[in-house]
Amino acid sequence: MKVKEVAEKLGLTVISGANGLENEISMGYSSDLLSDVMGSAQSGDIWITLQTHKNVMAIASLKDLSAVILVKGFTPDPDMEEQSNEENIPVLGTTEDTFTINGKLYNLLNQ
Amino acid sequence: MHFEFNVEGGNFSKAGTASSQLKKILKQLNVDPKVIKRVVVALYEAEVNIVAHAFNGIIYIDIDTEKIEIKLIDEGPGIADIELAMQQGYSTASPEVREMGFGAGMGLPNIKNNTDELKVTSEVGKGTTVEMITYLSS
Ligand SMILES: Nc1ncnc2c1ncn2[C@@H]1O[C@H](COP(=O)(O)OP(=O)(O)OP(=O)(O)O)[C@@H](O)[C@H]1O
Ligand SMILES: [Mg+2]
Numbered sequence: 001m002k003v004k005e006v007a008e009k010l011g012l013t014v015i016s017g018a019n020g021l022e023n024e025i026s027m028g029y030s031s032d033l034l035s036d037v038m039g040s041a042q043s044g045d046i047w048i049t050l051q052t053h054k055n056v057m058a059i060a061s062l063k064d065l066s067a068v069i070l071v072k073g074f075t076p077d078p079d080m081e082e083q084s085n086e087e088n089i090p091v092l093g094t095t096e097d098t099f100t101i102n103g104k105l106y107n108l109l110n111q
Numbered sequence: 112m113h114f115e116f117n118v119e120g121g122n123f124s125k126a127g128t129a130s131s132q133l134k135k136i137l138k139q140l141n142v143d144p145k146v147i148k149r150v151v152v153a154l155y156e157a158e159v160n161i162v163a164h165a166f167n168g169i170i171y172i173d174i175d176t177e178k179i180e181i182k183l184i185d186e187g188p189g190i191a192d193i194e195l196a197m198q199q200g201y202s203t204a205s206p207e208v209r210e211m212g213f214g215a216g217m218g219l220p221n222i223k224n225n226t227d228e229l230k231v232t233s234e235v236g237k238g239t240t241v242e243m244i245t246y247l248s249s
Contacts, residue, residue, distance in 0.1 A: 043148070
């Protein structure tokens with residue numbers, strides 16, 4: 001499923017990196033520990049986190065992730081937003097918490 | 112082929128620059144994507160360790176037809192007990208660094224899992240050297 005479709009179906013805001021909305025999502029990975037994501041996320045995963053700094057995009061890019069979802073209304077730091085645009089990896093926003101968005105995403109991706 | 116990169120301790124906004132450059136280089140060389148993924152994880156973790164724990168460092172990368180050899184030499188506090196540092200969950204990261212989501216104590220285990228050969232040497236009060244080798248075909 002494409003990032004665009006997931007954003008529409010789950011009512012996520014596209015904060016940045018709109019050029020990457022056609023990226024294909026394989027599965028998801030939720031963690032706020034960067035080395036955990038580095039070690040265990042798979043390419044194509046959509047990453048659910050509350051970390052809002054630039055290193056999130058460095059990892060998303062190195063791991064070929066499809067997009068990042070920021071939970072609970074968190075917004076990216078300006079340099080994170082900038083790198084998201086440069087790398088074409090969308091940052092999506094939701095006011096929901098990690099548990100809720102994970103559940104919805106899990107059901108949607110496993111349909 | 113030989114490449115060198117400088118790493119500044121404490122500068123998180125530049126963390127990952129060398130890893131991102133190496134990824135581009137390896138892609139251009141048509142290296143197996145699986146190998147690229149492993150090397151990139153290992154280098155990123157070692158690079159961030161210099162940023163998070165040391166003062167400054169240099170990364171030396173040598174690529175030939177058989178393998179990718181990476182050596183990171185830093186000036187910093189060094190590691191007193193390397194065996195302990197290698198254990199998952201062990202971290203001396205500062206509260207500020209932890210707040211960013213670093214400091215899970217998973218970096219060195221990630222390096223171990225993603226290299227074919229790894230050697231960490233260190234002198235307390237001077238610095239740390241991390242040497243890793245990844246073979247291009249398994
Ligand atoms: N280059 C280095 N200089 C000094 N100490 C280091 C260096 N690299 C690692 N260490 C020590 O080893 C510990 C474990 O490193 P490791 O990379 O596994 O975890 P971390 O960096 O603390 O957290 P994480 O990598 O999960 O974000 C560090 O907390 C630090 O005490
Ligand atoms: Mg580390």
